Amino acid sequence: xxxxxxxxxxxxxxxxxxxxxxxxxxxxxxxxxxxxxxxxxxxxxxxxxxxxxxxxxxxxxxxxxxxxxxxxxxxxxxxxxxxxxxxxxxxxxxxxxxxxxxxxxxxxxxx
Amino acid sequence: xxxxxxxxxxxxxxxxxxxxxxxxxxxxxxxxxxxxxxxxxxxxxxxxxxxxxxxxxxxxxxxxxxxxxxxxxxxxxxxxxxxxxxxxxxxxxxxxxxxxxxxxxxxxxxxxx
Numbered sequence: 538x539x540x541x542x543x544x545x546x547x548x549x550x551x552x553x554x555x556x557x558x559x560x561x562x563x564x565x566x567x568x569x570x571x572x573x574x575x576x577x578x579x580x581x582x583x584x585x586x587x588x589x590x591x592x593x594x595x596x597x598x599x600x601x602x603x604x605x606x607x608x609x610x611x612x613x614x615x616x617x618x619x620x621x622x623x624x625x626x627x628x629x630x631x632x633x634x635x636x637x638x639x640x641x642x643x644x645x646x647x648x
Numbered sequence: 649x650x651x652x653x654x655x656x657x658x659x660x661x662x663x664x665x666x667x668x669x670x671x672x673x674x675x676x677x678x679x680x681x682x683x684x685x686x687x688x689x690x691x692x693x694x695x696x697x698x699x700x701x702x703x704x705x706x707x708x709x710x711x712x713x714x715x716x717x718x719x720x721x722x723x724x725x726x727x728x729x730x731x732x733x734x735x736x737x738x739x740x741x742x743x744x745x746x747x748x749x750x751x752x753x754x755x756x757x758x759x760x761x
Contacts, residue, residue: 541691570749580692580737580751595748627691634679634699634741637749639691 539564543628543640550618551648558613558643560628566638568631569611570595571603573624574642580627586611587633618647650675650742654752661728662760669723669755671738676716679741683712683723686735686754695736696723728759 541562550556562569570585572595582595586605600622602614611630615622628640651674661667671681680699684692696705696712698721704713711724721738737754 572751579753580739582749585748629692636694636697637682637684637692637739638694639684641691642689 539638541628541630541638541640543626543643545643546641547644549646549648552619553617556615556618556645558615558626558628558645560611560613560640561609562611562628562630562638563609564630564632564638565608566630566635567608567633568635569605570629571601571611571613572627572629573597574627575624583613583626615645618645620647623647650678650740650748650750652738652740652750652752654736654738654755656755657753658756658758660758660760663728663730665728665759666724666726667728667757669725669736669738669757671721671723671752673719673721673740673750675742676719677743678716679743681712681714681721681738681740683710683721684737684739686737692737725757728757730759730761732759733757 544559567588571583572580574580581597584603586592626643629637631637653672655670682697683695686692698705698714709726714721735754735756739751
């Protein structure tokens with residue numbers, strides 16, 4: 538089954554404790570991206586990657602890092618999480634200029 | 649900077665009605681436009697993808713149109729059903745700064761039985 542898998546789905550952590558949200562897709566898509574969704578602000582792009590070893594900033598990259606060492610994986614790293622990073626995070630993938638497939642989301646709370 | 653606006657923000661209709669959701673964007677330099685559905689607490693599901701060279705796409709009871717020159721798209725839902733209740737988002741893949749996807753805030757649709 539074609540899918541985008543995110544882990545963890547739910548996480549509560551404390552300020553400053555590094556965490557990684559993993560994202561994996563099994564569709565051999567070149568393009569992957571991360572979004573955060575906040576009430577009243579909608580979906581905003583954090584980072585995206587056009588292919589292996591190619592990443593670029595979206596609209597709200599501050600406080601986040603990504604890497605794309607393999608085509609299927611695109612982890613989101615929060616080196617020192619802060620409460621303003623409490624949000625619902627989505628990973629997505631697509632073929633180039635094609636239909637976007639989303640993961641189920643990861644709800645992160647930073648205390 | 650590309651901005652995407654969706655009107656109305658919320659819509660409540662009786663079952664069986666045909667309805668139109670609107671999406672507008674400020675910069676016509678786009679690769680494509682996509683309509684998504686999001687159920688509460690869930691991820692987004694792609695409904696229709698319209699490439700910049702296309703005028704419309706259809707899937708079942710859904711029809712999406714694109715007028716790139718005027719910066720507008722509409723999503724038409726025929727014979728609405730309670731199961732259509734969800735948030736509908738449109739997004740444009742913009743040529744600005746490479747491939748960047750910009751989302752509208754969404755329209756919350758409720759179809760009453």
